[in-house]
Amino acid sequence: MTEDRQTGEARPEHQVRIGQGPRSRRELMVKVLWIGVWLVFLSSPVKDLASGHHTTGATAGGAIGLAVFVTAYLTLVFRNIGRPFSPRVVVSLLSALAVLAPLLSYTLGGAWLGLFVYLSVGCGATLPVRAACWSIPAATVVMYLVGLRWNEKADETLLLVPLIGFAMVGVGQLVRTTIELRKARATVAQLAANEERLRLARDLHDLLGHSLSLITLKSELAGRMLPGQPDKAAQQVADIEQVSRQALVDVREAVTGYRRPRLAAELAGVQVALTAAGVAAEVPAEPDLAGVPEEAESALAWALREAVTNVVRHSGADRCAVRLLRRQTLDGPVLELCVEDDGSGGSGAGPGNGLTGLTERLEKAGGTLEAGRVRHGFRLVARVPTAPAADVGSGA
Numbered sequence: 590m591t592e593d594r595q596t597g598e599a600r601p602e603h604q605v606r607i608g609q610g611p612r613s614r615r616e617l618m619v620k621v622l623w624i625g626v627w628l629v630f631l632s633s634p635v636k637d638l639a640s641g642h643h644t645t646g647a648t649a650g651g652a653i654g655l656a657v658f659v660t661a662y663l664t665l666v667f668r669n670i671g672r673p674f675s676p677r678v679v680v681s682l683l684s685a686l687a688v689l690a691p692l693l694s695y696t697l698g699g700a701w702l703g704l705f706v707y708l709s710v711g712c713g714a715t716l717p718v719r720a721a722c723w724s725i726p727a728a729t730v731v732m733y734l735v736g737l738r739w740n741e742k743a744d745e746t747l748l749l750v751p752l753i754g755f756a757m758v759g760v761g762q763l764v765r766t767t768i769e770l771r772k773a774r775a776t777v778a779q780l781a782a783n784e785e786r787l788r789l790a791r792d793l794h795d796l797l798g799h800s801l802s803l804i805t806l807k808s809e810l811a812g813r814m815l816p817g818q819p820d821k822a823a824q825q826v827a828d829i830e831q832v833s834r835q836a837l838v839d840v841r842e843a844v845t846g847y848r849r850p851r852l853a854a855e856l857a858g859v860q861v862a863l864t865a866a867g868v869a870a871e872v873p874a875e876p877d878l879a880g881v882p883e884e885a886e887s888a889l890a891w892a893l894r895e896a897v898t899n900v901v902r903h904s905g906a907d908r909c910a911v912r913l914l915r916r917q918t919l920d921g922p923v924l925e926l927c928v929e930d931d932g933s934g935g936s937g938a939g940p941g942n943g944l945t946g947l948t949e950r951l952e953k954a955g956g957t958l959e960a961g962r963v964r965h966g967f968r969l970v971a972r973v974p975t976a977p978a979a980d981v982g983s984g985a
Contacts, residue, residue: 599925602843603965608738609818618874626722627706628705630704630706631655631659631703632708633652633701633703633793634655634697634701634703634704635655635700636700637651637697637700637701638651639657642691642698643697647696647697649918650700650829651693651697653691656693657685657689658685658686658689658690658693658704661682661689662707662710662711662896663685664682664717665679665682665683665711665714665961666688666710666711666714667716678888679715681890682711683708683711683712683715683716686704686707686708687728688706688712689704690705690707690708690728690731690732691705691731691732691735692703692743694732694735694736695735695738696811697877698733698739699736699739702732702735702736704728705728705731705732705750706749706750706753708728708730709725709728709729709750709751709753709758710753710754710839711727712724712728712754712756712757713725713753713755713756713757713758713760713761713927714760715761718758718761718762719800721754721755721758722758723844724749725750725751725754725755725758728750729747729750729751729754731736731790732747732750733747736938737933746799746838754962756793765911766976784950784952787949790946791891791946791949791950794943794946795831796977797836798895798898798902798943800832800835800839800859801814801832801836802862802898802901802902803832803861803862803865803901803976804832804836804864806865806866806901807826807828807829807865808824808825808829810825810865811825811826811829815844826864827985851886851887851890851895852876852878852886852889852890852913853876853878854890854912855876855890855893855894856872856873856876856882856893857895857927858894859893859911860872860908862874862897862898862901863901863909866900866901866905867910868900868906868907868908868909869903869907869910870909870911871909871910872911873911873912873913876913877913877915878924880922880975880976881975881976882954882973882974882975882976884953884954885924885954885955885956885973885974885975886973887950887954887974888925888947888950888951888956888961888971888973889956889971891947891950892926892944892947892950892958892969892971893911893928893971894927895918895930895944895946895947896942897909897911897928899943899969900928900930900932900951900967901918902969903932903933904930904932904933904966905933905935905938905968906930906931906932906966907931907932908930908931909928909929909930909931910927910928910929910930911926911927912925912926912927913925913926913927914927915975916972918972920974921974921975922974922975923972923974923975924972924973925970925971925972926970926971926972926973927968927969927970928968928969928970929963929966929967929968929969931966932966932967933966944958946958947971951972951973952970954973954974955973955974956971956972956974958970958971958972959971
């Protein structure tokens with residue numbers, strides 16, 4: 590197995606890459622074989638040159654013309670498979686084929702009419718569809734007129750030239766489509782990687798911000814208790830150990846993408862964090878999450894964690910109230926989380942990474958986020974859609 594450079598996916602060794610140049614000797618030989626097998630139509634001109642029916646000058650000229658024709662054809666078709674020439678070079682090579690095919694056929698005999706097959710292939714493989722649609726019939730007409738000079742109808746070749754030419758138009762379209770699909774797959778893979786990096790950044794910010802804030806608060810509290818209350822200080826140190834262990838587990842789960850925080854667990858953690866920070870907490874009991882999708886609950890849990898982390902770290906609040914309500918809006922039923930404190934609301938320098946990440950999380954769950962100063966503090970409101978009451982009751 591080898592790896593595709595653009596998509597990073599493994600592909601079999603024997604798979605030929607359509608629309609790309611060869612990367613190994615084996616791929617080069619396969620593509621040479623595919624192109625070389627069509628040189629069978631040169632057997633008639635070669636036999637004609639070897640028959641001795643022409644003068645020495647005509648034989649030498651025919652051999653040189655045939656060599657130039659084959660070189661131009663192979664250069665045009667083989668190179669165009671991987672790294673196409675510029676339009677000017679393509680037109681120059683096609684012009685050489687378009688001159689040599691009728692010239693050699695007209696001067697040396699009907700055995701050379703097979704050169705028009707290669708002219709048709711070159712037009713179909715390298716020209717845009719519109720240009721190929723008139724150049725292939727034109728090559729067929731010219732071949733027919735040249736054949737009249739030698740009293741040859743060339744019925745088989747007359748049918749083969751347009752057929753193989755338009756077949757190459759289809760092959761060219763297939764190659765271009767394959768290239769576009771390969772680029773699209775590479776773009777999708779890049780977007781997926783970017784989304785995963787963004788998810789990981791949001792998770793680590795929310796996880797570590799909350800846990801480290803709690804560890805800092807409890808460390809400060811343990812330091813103040815240590816001289817006169819060693820037992821309580823030891824309890825704070827034990828809590829620090831528990832929080833750090835849980836933070837390590839959360840980070841590992843976030844990295845593997847399996848962690849979905851639960852709102853009930855976050856509400857319990859909020860009570861502990863606010864109390865440790867000396868903030869009077871008003872936190873609801875067991876929440877009613879009937880009809881709330883798992884992704885929406887997870888988004889609300891992240892919003893609660895980020896809001897309380899900001900209260901503890903930045904606001905300087907003395908009181909914080911957490912409310913969880915069901916509301917009916919014009920867009921349908923929603924579950925609303927409101928976190929309000931009486932602090933300063935932070936630096937006021939604009940939304941930070943936490944609020945930006947929360948907005949993205951809630952938008953993915955179909956929800957919204959509102960955050961800003963109010964008359965006596967700061968308020969964050971997060972809403973997520975829920976199932977209608979009738980659907981919840983019916984188990985839908």
